Amino acid sequence: MKVSVIFPTYNERDHIVKLVNDTVRILKNENLDGEIIIVDDNSPDNTAEIIEKEFKTSPVVKLFIRKDGRGLATAIKRGIRESQGDIVVIMDTDFNHNPEMIPLFVYMSKHFDISIGSRYVVGGGMLTSQFRYYLSYAYNLFIRTILVMGTKDNLSGFLGIKREVFKDMDLDKIFYGYGDYCMRFLYYAKKMNYKIIEVPVVYNLRLSGESKTNFFKHTVDYTISVLKLRLFGIK
Numbered sequence: 345m346k347v348s349v350i351f352p353t354y355n356e357r358d359h360i361v362k363l364v365n366d367t368v369r370i371l372k373n374e375n376l377d378g379e380i381i382i383v384d385d386n387s388p389d390n391t392a393e394i395i396e397k398e399f400k401t402s403p404v405v406k407l408f409i410r411k412d413g414r415g416l417a418t419a420i421k422r423g424i425r426e427s428q429g430d431i432v433v434i435m436d437t438d439f440n441h442n443p444e445m446i447p448l449f450v451y452m453s454k455h456f457d458i459s460i461g462s463r464y465v466v467g468g469g470m471l472t473s474q475f476r477y478y479l480s481y482a483y484n485l486f487i488r489t490i491l492v493m494g495t496k497d498n499l500s501g502f503l504g505i506k507r508e509v510f511k512d513m514d515l516d517k518i519f520y521g522y523g524d525y526c527m528r529f530l531y532y533a534k535k536m537n538y539k540i541i542e543v544p545v546v547y548n549l550r551l552s553g554e555s556k557t558n559f560f561k562h563t564v565d566y567t568i569s570v571l572k573l574r575l576f577g578i579k
């Protein structure tokens with residue numbers, strides 16, 4: 345069984361080498377055959393150059409640089425298309441998501457089609473301020489209610505997915521925008537009756553660098569996405 349770990353990067357120069365090395369070590373310790381797919385949007389801080397220099401000879405690290413446009417969800421889509429693993433793991437590249445959880449996602453794939461790294465089930469949480477935690481909890485409650493989702497963390501962004509889930513999926517209709525791809529993906533998966541589990545994860549603080557999330561703009565965009573999904577489904 346092969347695992348593809350997808351890392352979308354934009355200005356993550358100070359911790360990307362550590363993240364890749366940690367991930368390679370974690371996969372090796374668990375005897376997991378894996379590949380690391382990095383999709384960088386030509387980051388002005390030279391993230392791609394650093395990766396190229398450090399992992400030029402690595403057989404498992406594959407770097408793709410996009411020079412025409414930017415975007416988190418389309419970077420992940422490119423990563424999925426370039427990947428070959430039986431299980432695809434999607435995660436942030438700033439240590440918000442702990443790579444030590446990857447083997448658990450792989451284990452879960454024996455029983456489930458999709459694992460969500462969830463902040464809102466027992467054992468999960470966020471090391472951010474209480475304010476941010478409750479704000480994101482309340483917003484996720486809104487999504488869950490409007491879309492009638494069984495799952496609690498529909499904006500997780502930390503996912504383990506069996507390849508066959510992508511088989512009949514039109515990636516272009518789901519992987520656009522920013523973190524809202526996650527709710528579209530889970531909405532689709534629910535409609536298709538895939539087996540989903542929420543695994544508790546703790547959302548850590550980013551290790552260094554700056555956030556690319558514009559909370560006001562993204563909340564407006566996500567709300568439009570929720571309403572569109574509710575009214576029209578995946579179109």
Ligand SMILES: Nc1nc2c(ncn2[C@@H]2O[C@H](COP(=O)(O)OP(=O)(O)OP(=O)(O)O)[C@@H](O)[C@H]2O)c(=O)[nH]1
Pocket residue numbers: 352353354355356383384385414415416419435436437438440550554555556557
């Ligand atoms: N390729 C690519 N990656 C992106 C883009 N925007 C964000 N990312 C990556 O998406 C992930 C999430 O972005 P962050 O800036 O960490 O957003 P956040 O996690 O909401 O904010 P923090 O909690 O402050 O880290 C990170 O791994 C980013 O490098 C983009 O336009 N292109």
Ligand SMILES: [Mg+2]
Pocket residue numbers: 436438440550
């Ligand atoms: Mg982050």
